Amino acid sequence: xxxxxxxxxxxxxxxxxGLGVWQVPEGETEQVVSQALEVGYRHIxxxxxxxxxxxxxxxxxxxxxxxxxxxxxxKLNNSQHDPAKAKASLExxxxxLGLDHVDLFLIHWPLPTQYDGTYAKTWEALVGLREAGxxxxxxxxxFQPDHLDKIVAETGVAPAVNQIEVxxxxxxxxxxxxxxxxxxxxxxxxxxxxxxxELSDPVVAEIASAHGKSPxxxxxxxxxxxxxxxxxKSVRRERLEENLAIFDFELSADQITALAALDKGESGRSGPxxxxxxxxxxx
Ligand SMILES: NC(=O)C1=CN([C@@H]2O[C@H](COP(=O)(O)OP(=O)(O)OC[C@H]3O[C@@H](n4cnc5c(N)ncnc54)[C@H](OP(=O)(O)O)[C@@H]3O)[C@@H](O)[C@H]2O)C=CC1
Ligand SMILES: O=C1CO[C@H](CO)[C@@H](O)[C@@H]1O
Numbered sequence: 382x383x384x385x386x387x388x389x390x391x392x393x394x395x396x397x398x399g400l401g402v403w404q405v406p407e408g409e410t411e412q413v414v415s416q417a418l419e420v421g422y423r424h425i426x427x428x429x430x431x432x433x434x435x436x437x438x439x440x441x442x443x444x445x446x447x448x449x450x451x452x453x454x455x456k457l458n459n460s461q462h463d464p465a466k467a468k469a470s471l472e473x474x475x476x477x478l479g480l481d482h483v484d485l486f487l488i489h490w491p492l493p494t495q496y497d498g499t500y501a502k503t504w505e506a507l508v509g510l511r512e513a514g515x516x517x518x519x520x521x522x523x524f525q526p527d528h529l530d531k532i533v534a535e536t537g538v539a540p541a542v543n544q545i546e547v548x549x550x551x552x553x554x555x556x557x558x559x560x561x562x563x564x565x566x567x568x569x570x571x572x573x574x575x576x577x578x579e580l581s582d583p584v585v586a587e588i589a590s591a592h593g594k595s596p597x598x599x600x601x602x603x604x605x606x607x608x609x610x611x612x613x614k615s616v617r618r619e620r621l622e623e624n625l626a627i628f629d630f631e632l633s634a635d636q637i638t639a640l641a642a643l644d645k646g647e648s649g650r651s652g653p654x655x656x657x658x659x660x661x662x663x664x
Contacts, residue, residue: 393518
């Protein structure tokens with residue numbers, strides 16, 4: 382099973398598929414990530430906010446893979462936007478992950494209603510962290526078109542990726558096309574709609590049956606065929622294997638269009654709206 386790589390605008394490459402570990406409890410993370418690495422995953426998406434970086438680090442240590450063979454992303458917590466905090470915060474992540482650098486570091490949320498909307502200053506701090514070698518690539522998450530325009534206008538540096546919610550019930554087309562227009566790649570979060578209605582949608586079921594694949598595999602393949610990067614979460618070995626087994630079929634152009642037509646607009650969102658989300662954790 383060969384996972385394709387995607388070239389980023391900073392010249393580096395990222396595996397197009399991986400494992401997301403949001404809501405994997407810290408006590409189970411080592412085991413889940415170890416299983417994923419065993420079945421062939423080489424890309425892990427975590428975040429300071431998920432509070433399970435140490436579990437990811439323990440699994441990486443046990444696996445003993447060459448550092449260049451596994452791609453690790455973490456994200457700056459909402460409580461760490463102050464540029465004076467960003468470096469220490471990434472250093473803490475590196476300590477928990479047992480790494481001397483991550484492959485990709487993201488601003489998790491823009492928080493336009495907090496910190497006087499100074500996320501461009503936070504972005505400038507991430508540029509410094511990349512220059513210091515603590516992360517190979519930098520990007521953002523949950524950035525709307527105007528947030529992207531602002532950081533590029535103020536710093537002249539485009540993110541390598543924008544990690545945003547995308548699945549057929551919420552195609553998020555404005556944010557997706559603005560990301561691509563800036564030369565960044567889209568990382569699609571909650572590609573399975575967090576295990577919700579899309580998995581039993583009749584359109585998805587019909588396409589799945591035509592290919593002899595599961596609904597989850599069709600949802601993931603849709604993202605791959607559109608050129609986006611995905612990392613579905615599962616804590617179950619059989620689903621980790623199922624989700625990875627998507628590189629032996631392709632959707633037709635008509636099937637890609639039929640899935641995109643399931644878009645429900647704002648009501649299809651499963652997570653918060655980045656224009657108003659302003660949660661600052663106490664950690
Ligand atoms: N930047 C951001 O703000 C955000 C980033 N993310 C990232 O995206 C990743 C993925 O998104 P996430 O929200 O976790 O949700 P997903 O869309 O990946 O869905 C995960 C859910 O689907 C279930 N599931 C997994 N595989 C299958 C399958 N083959 N068949 C049926 N059900 C399945 C899982 O259950 P089970 O575990 O029991 O198998 C879980 O309940 C996150 O883990 C995180 O890394 C997510 C949200 C926000
Ligand atoms: O990554 C994340 C998972 O979802 C959470 C709640 O919707 C978000 O806060 C966070 O961005």
